[in-house]
Amino acid sequence: MQPWNIGRAMICGAMLGGAAAGFKLFSPWAGSHSLTAITREFAGAALAFALLCAVVAALRNVIARRLIWPAAR
Numbered sequence: 001m002q003p004w005n006i007g008r009a010m011i012c013g014a015m016l017g018g019a020a021a022g023f024k025l026f027s028p029w030a031g032s033h034s035l036t037a038i039t040r041e042f043a044g045a046a047l048a049f050a051l052l053c054a055v056v057a058a059l060r061n062v063i064a065r066r067l068i069w070p071a072a073r
Contacts (some may be wrong), residue, residue, distance in 0.1 A: 001064065002058040013053025015044040020047035 021042045025033060048049075 001068070003061040003064070006054050006057045006061075009053040009057035010050040013049040013051070016053070017045035017047070017049030018042055019051065 021044075024030065024045075025038055027043055
C-alpha cells in the first residue's frame with residue numbers, strides 16, 4: 001500500500017467541483033447568470049472541492065500510517 005498523492009487528489013477535486021458548478025449553473029431552472037457570477041461559481045466550487053479532497057487524502061495517509069501500516073510490517 002502506498003500513500004495517496006495529495007496533489008492528484010486536489011486536481012481530481014477541482015475537476016469534480018467544476019463539474020458540480022456546471023451542473024448547477026447550466027441547469028434549465030438556474031436562469032441566466034453574468035460572466036462574473038459564472039466565473040466565481042466555478043472558481044469557488046473548484047477550490048472548495050480541491051481543498052476537501054486534499055484534506056481527505058492527507059487524513060487517510062495519517063490514519064493509514066498510524067493504524068494500518070505499522071501492523072503490516
